[in-house]
Structure formats: C-alpha cells, structure tokens
Amino acid sequence: MIEAAIDDEIWKPREQSESAKDAVALNSVSLRYGGKAAGNTDVLGAVQLHIQEGEFVCILGPSGCGKTSLLKLVAGYEKPTEGEVRLYNQPHPGPNPKVGVVFQHANLFPWLSVNRNVQFGLKMLGLKRSERNRIAIETLGQVGLDSAASLLPHQLSGGMKQRAAIARALAANPALLLMDEPFAALDAITRESLQYLLRKLWIETGKTIVFITHDVEEALLLGSRLIVMKGGPGRIEIDMPNSLNRASEPFAFARQHLRYGETREQLLKALRPSDQSWQD
Ligand SMILES: Nc1ncnc2c1ncn2[C@@H]1O[C@H](COP(=O)(O)OP(=O)(O)OP(=O)(O)O)[C@@H](O)[C@H]1O
Numbered sequence: 001m002i003e004a005a006i007d008d009e010i011w012k013p014r015e016q017s018e019s020a021k022d023a024v025a026l027n028s029v030s031l032r033y034g035g036k037a038a039g040n041t042d043v044l045g046a047v048q049l050h051i052q053e054g055e056f057v058c059i060l061g062p063s064g065c066g067k068t069s070l071l072k073l074v075a076g077y078e079k080p081t082e083g084e085v086r087l088y089n090q091p092h093p094g095p096n097p098k099v100g101v102v103f104q105h106a107n108l109f110p111w112l113s114v115n116r117n118v119q120f121g122l123k124m125l126g127l128k129r130s131e132r133n134r135i136a137i138e139t140l141g142q143v144g145l146d147s148a149a150s151l152l153p154h155q156l157s158g159g160m161k162q163r164a165a166i167a168r169a170l171a172a173n174p175a176l177l178l179m180d181e182p183f184a185a186l187d188a189i190t191r192e193s194l195q196y197l198l199r200k201l202w203i204e205t206g207k208t209i210v211f212i213t214h215d216v217e218e219a220l221l222l223g224s225r226l227i228v229m230k231g232g233p234g235r236i237e238i239d240m241p242n243s244l245n246r247a248s249e250p251f252a253f254a255r256q257h258l259r260y261g262e263t264r265e266q267l268l269k270a271l272r273p274s275d276q277s278w279q280d
Contacts, residue, residue, distance in 0.1 A: 058223030066234025
C-alpha cells in the first residue's frame with residue numbers, strides 16, 4: 001500500500017478555477033418517456049447537475065437507473081419533460097457534431113473505410129474533401145490507427161473498432177465527449193490500452209468527458225469526478241472528486257494506493273441493492 005504519497009501534491013483533487021465555465025448544466029431535469037400521460041413514470045427525477053469544462057465525470061449506477069437517459073439528454077437526443085439542459089450556458093441546440101458521442105458498440109458504417117467513417121461528421125459540417133481527409137488522417141494518428149485508415153470495419157478487431165469510433169467522435173473537435181460504456185465489450189488488455197489512450201487524450205486536449213461505466217475500477221482510474229446514480233426515479237446519490245486518476249503513472253500505481261481500496265469499497269457499497277446490505 002502506498003500510504004505515504006497520500007498528501008503529495010499529485011493526490012490533491014484538481015482545483016476548479018473560479019472562472020471555469022459550466023460545460024453542462026441540468027437544472028431540475030425530469031424525464032418521462034412518452035410525456036406526462038397517465039401511466040408513464042419518471043425515469044429521471046429533478047436531477048441537478050453542473051459539469052465544469054475540463055472535468056472527466058464517470059457515472060456509475062445499477063442497470064436501469066437512468067444513466068443512458070441522462071446522457072441522451074446531454075447529447076440532445078431527448079428533451080427533458082421538466083427542467084432545462086444547457087450547454088456552455090446556452091439552451092441546448094440539439095444533436096450536433098460538436099458534442100461527440102461514443103457508444104458500447106462502434107456502429108461504424110460497414111460500407112465505408114475507417115478514414116471515410118471518420119470523415120462522415122465532417123461532411124455534415126460542410127468541410128471540403130481535402131480538409132476532411134487531412135483531419136481524418138490526423139485524428140486516426142491520435143488514436144493509433146494510422147495504418148488501418150483504408151480498412152473496412154469488418155477487418156478490424158473490437159479494440160480497433162472502438163478506436164475508430166473515438167476518432168470519429170473527435171474529428172469535429174468537440175469540446176464535450178459523451179461515452180456510454182465504450183469499453184464494456186472489450187477484453188481486459190485491450191480495454192486497458194484504450195483506458196490509457198483516453199486518459200492521454202483527456203490530459204492533452206482538456207476536453208470535458210462524461211463517461212458511463214459499470215466498472216468501479218475503470219471509474220476510479222479515469223474520472224476526476226465520480227457520480228453514483230440510484231433509480232426509481234433516477235437521481236444522483238454520490239457526487240465526489242477523485243484524484244486517483246491523476247498524472248501519468250501506470251494504473252498499477254493508483255491501484256496500490258490506500259485510497260483506491262477505500263473509495264472502491266465506498267462506491268461498491270453505494271451500488272449494492274439495499275437487500276444485500278448483509279455484505280457490508
Ligand atoms: N426510449 C425509451 N422509451 C421508454 N422507456 C425507456 C426508453 N429508454 C429507456 N427507457 C427506460 O428508462 C429506464 C432507464 O433506462 P436507461 O437505459 O437510461 O438506464 P441505464 O441506467 O443506462 O441502464 P443500463 O446500465 O442497463 O444501460 C429503464 O426502465 C428503461 O426501460
């Protein structure tokens with residue numbers, strides 16, 4: 001256990017600058033699929049959440065508690081039944097390539113090469129072919145897929161597909177990146193390499209990331225802020241800073257830290273159903 005390092009500068013939570021702006025604001029947001037008609041129940045109930053620019057927010061919670069629904073509101077795919085979602089202090093403009101989204105499955109267009117998949121959103125933005133190609137090559141380089149640019153999706157491994165999906169989301173240079181269990185279907189080693197890649201991209205670009213995961217360890221290694229949701233209706237149960245994601249050490253360093261085990265237990269306890277409290 002690395003206890004001595006606990007007070008080191010590196011383990012202090014990153015201080016939010018007073019001038020940091022909200023990238024995302026959910027003001028008393030409720031969501032009821034199908035609207036207010038009788039019989040429909042709230043999936044999210046009066047959620048209050050402000051995410052500052054540059055945060056890496058990991059959202060955990062039991063299946064069905066409303067994590068994806070919350071992300072869909074931030075992406076603009078759904079509108080709140082009550083309350084308001086704001087991006088960068090403006091009313092939500094609706095889905096647009098400036099908000100990058102990555103899902104558990106890459107959903108690449110099977111008939112387009114990796115390069116053309118990455119270019120797709122840029123075409124929507126009206127960029128010229130030469131500019132699109134330049135950005136696609138650069139972004140594929142960022143995710144380590146330079147040599148796969150001309151391959152079709154069926155020629156890629158699962159990890160390569162997710163790298164391509166990340167490149168596609170990054171190509172339009174979104175300030176906000178939304179990720180819904182993006183590494184859940186990958187084997188442990190591929191997953192770890194993508195976790196390193198994402199941490200590097202976050203540190204280098206300063207993008208705001210909202211990342212849903214069922215994996216407590218993944219949240220601890222990546223998130224600068226950890227949120228645990230509860231269902232019935234969906235709400236935020238725990239919202240805490242996390243400094244274990246910091247710096248450029250191998251993940252093993254964080255895993256050996258005393259605070260890692262403590263926080264992991266705290267999160268697992270919050271995630272357990274109340275009828276399993278005997279495990280405490
Ligand atoms: N389009 C929809 N129409 C109606 N109900 C929906 C829709 N999408 C989700 N739901 C319901 O909303 C609730 C929350 O679903 P959501 O996918 O947000 O949960 P989640 O926490 O992301 O779950 P998981 O971890 O299993 O992905 C569930 O009861 C689900 O059945």
